[in-house]
Amino acid sequence: MKEQIARYIAGEILKDSTRVVMKDEPLVSSGLIDSFSLVDLALYVEDTFGVRIEDTELTSAVFDTVEQLAELISRRRAGVVE
Amino acid sequence: MSLVHITVFGLVAALISASRNSRRRGWGLLAGSVLAVYWLQPATPVRHFDFWLPTIALALTIFVWVATHRKTSFSVRAEILTALVIAVLVLAVGFTRYLTIGWHLTQTRPPNALSILVALIGLGLISFLLLWIRRKSQLGLWLLASIILGLFIITKSDPLATWVSSVARVWSGQLPELASSADMSWLGFSYIALRLLHTLRDQTTGRLPALSLREYVTFVIFFPALTAGPIDRAERFVRDLRVARRITAIQAVEGVTRIILGLFKKFVLADSLAMIALNATNALQVKSSLWLWVLLYAYAAQIYLDFSGYTDVAVGIGRLAGFKLPENFDRPYLKPNIVAFWNSWHITMAKWFRAYHFNPLTRFLLRRKPKLLPWMVIFLAQISTMVLIGLWHGITWNFLAWGIWHGMGLFIHNRWAAFLKAHSHLLPPSLRSSRAVKAASVLLTFHFVTVGWVWFALPEISLSMNVLGRLFGM
Numbered sequence: 001m002k003e004q005i006a007r008y009i010a011g012e013i014l015k016d017s018t019r020v021v022m023k024d025e026p027l028v029s030s031g032l033i034d035s036f037s038l039v040d041l042a043l044y045v046e047d048t049f050g051v052r053i054e055d056t057e058l059t060s061a062v063f064d065t066v067e068q069l070a071e072l073i074s075r076r077r078a079g080v081v082e
Numbered sequence: 083m084s085l086v087h088i089t090v091f092g093l094v095a096a097l098i099s100a101s102r103n104s105r106r107r108g109w110g111l112l113a114g115s116v117l118a119v120y121w122l123q124p125a126t127p128v129r130h131f132d133f134w135l136p137t138i139a140l141a142l143t144i145f146v147w148v149a150t151h152r153k154t155s156f157s158v159r160a161e162i163l164t165a166l167v168i169a170v171l172v173l174a175v176g177f178t179r180y181l182t183i184g185w186h187l188t189q190t191r192p193p194n195a196l197s198i199l200v201a202l203i204g205l206g207l208i209s210f211l212l213l214w215i216r217r218k219s220q221l222g223l224w225l226l227a228s229i230i231l232g233l234f235i236i237t238k239s240d241p242l243a244t245w246v247s248s249v250a251r252v253w254s255g256q257l258p259e260l261a262s263s264a265d266m267s268w269l270g271f272s273y274i275a276l277r278l279l280h281t282l283r284d285q286t287t288g289r290l291p292a293l294s295l296r297e298y299v300t301f302v303i304f305f306p307a308l309t310a311g312p313i314d315r316a317e318r319f320v321r322d323l324r325v326a327r328r329i330t331a332i333q334a335v336e337g338v339t340r341i342i343l344g345l346f347k348k349f350v351l352a353d354s355l356a357m358i359a360l361n362a363t364n365a366l367q368v369k370s371s372l373w374l375w376v377l378l379y380a381y382a383a384q385i386y387l388d389f390s391g392y393t394d395v396a397v398g399i400g401r402l403a404g405f406k407l408p409e410n411f412d413r414p415y416l417k418p419n420i421v422a423f424w425n426s427w428h429i430t431m432a433k434w435f436r437a438y439h440f441n442p443l444t445r446f447l448l449r450r451k452p453k454l455l456p457w458m459v460i461f462l463a464q465i466s467t468m469v470l471i472g473l474w475h476g477i478t479w480n481f482l483a484w485g486i487w488h489g490m491g492l493f494i495h496n497r498w499a500a501f502l503k504a505h506s507h508l509l510p511p512s513l514r515s516s517r518a519v520k521a522a523s524v525l526l527t528f529h530f531v532t533v534g535w536v537w538f539a540l541p542e543i544s545l546s547m548n549v550l551g552r553l554f555g556m
Contacts, residue, residue: 042441055445
């Protein structure tokens with residue numbers, strides 16, 4: 001899952017498929033992903049992994065790295081109530 | 083907030099958090115916040131408005147809680163007790179009417195006790211009605227959101243505020259011809275409205291945490307953040323509220339230091355700069371372009387020091403009360419682009435509009451068929467978000483122009499960044515990270531923001547255009 005998300009970010013958001021996005025690399029707080037791309041990423045997650053990330057959750061406080069996003073998806077899939 | 087308000091709030095916050103008993107702290111924060119809503123409300127020429135406006139803010143807060151609350155560890159009895167405590171506090175504020183002048187908590191003499199009692203009974207009945215509606219449908223949520231939005235628009239629009247004031251004047255036996263929009267100056271409602279709308283929206287998406295009435299009311303009208311934010315989120319605030327421990331010496335020093343820093347920024351620096359900062363009067367008096375720039379730089383410094391000074395005071399008092407309120411500023415004038423500026427200027431408000439307007443609109447536009455081109459989605463979302471942020475300050479042409487100015491700035495920056503991404507050879511990363519390019523970016527961003535203040539500082543488009551022309555020697 002982490003590799004899949006990292007590939008999407010590199011190829012579709014950063015438009016550089018050769019770029020390696022590290023799993024612990026800050027995405028939101030560093031400004032690497034802008035607010036428009038963050039919504040785009042949320043829609044990708046929704047379509048690919050079948051879990052919804054709310055509009056209010058698109059902040060670095062909820063997830064900032066590929067690893068944290070993957071954990072959030074796993075928790076949602078397992079039905080963990082937060 | 084005056085110096086007296088800040089001193090009293092600091093002492094009350096420290097006193098409350100010094101208590102060993104967490105329940106006592108909870109009640110102290112609630113009572114302090116309820117009384118502060120009345121104490122901070124400025125006088126208005128309409129009779130008893132300085133009592134009824136805070137009461138309406140409180141009533142709306144309770145109504146939203148009734149419409150959104152979920153089961154908590156608090157019993158129904160505890161919730162009723164909270165409602166009664168609030169009612170008693172409101173009555174107590176009203177009873178100061180019978181004390182001699184100077185002992186009223188409100189700026190003018192409160193209305194008579196009977197009318198307050200009747201209003202409280204009415205509010206209680208509306209709460210039961212909302213509870214009943216809630217069992218049947220989500221109508222209550224929509225109704226409350228519409229009322230809050232409607233009241234917000236009234237307070238921000240001069241003609242609407244004047245009209246409501248003239249109706250209120252007729253009601254209270256005063257001359258409607260003297261009505262003015264200033265009659266509707268409702269302290270803190272801009273912030274209260276955003277907190278209420280956030281909880282109404284989060285309820286519909288199931289993201290709202292379970293909060294007791296006491297916790298919710300304290301969150302919405304928390305006295306350090308009542309005047310000028312920050313606009314906290316319920317789930318973050320309640321974490322601090324529930325784990326609030328006795329204040330430590332370090333926290334006390336942190337809080338007091340932050341308050342002193344805020345007072346210095348607001349009352350020494352910002353108030354001194356206000357004497358030469360750009361305004362409608364001096365904009366016409368100054369003839370030379372150079373002096374106009376001086377006035378504008380002074381305004382840019384003043385607005386930052388004034389607002390961030392207030393935030394320092396709020397965060398400092400919050401610290402004394404055992405809270406770590408979110409920051410609103412992060413060296414905004416030292417940012418290399420306009421996106422970074424908006425991530426560091428009035429941060430909590432920008433986050434609110436991103437969460438409740440930009441993100442849902444972008445989601446909708448990306449999902450719709452036929453698909454729009456990405457740049458169209460970005461344009462629509464950025465311009466509309468900044469226009470709303472502009473109008474949140476007041477429904478005037480100038481705030482609209484200020485919003486469009488920043489929306490266009492964000493859009494142009496977005497396109498420029500996309501262009502650089504696609505043509506990285508034009509500006510290699512080594513050159514981009516050079517000190518000279520960074521310094522030029524900071525200077526350019528600062529001047530874009532500073533020139534934009536011309537729309538914000540002046541009341542009319544024609545005057546703003548005139549000043550902009552003269553700034554650039556035209």
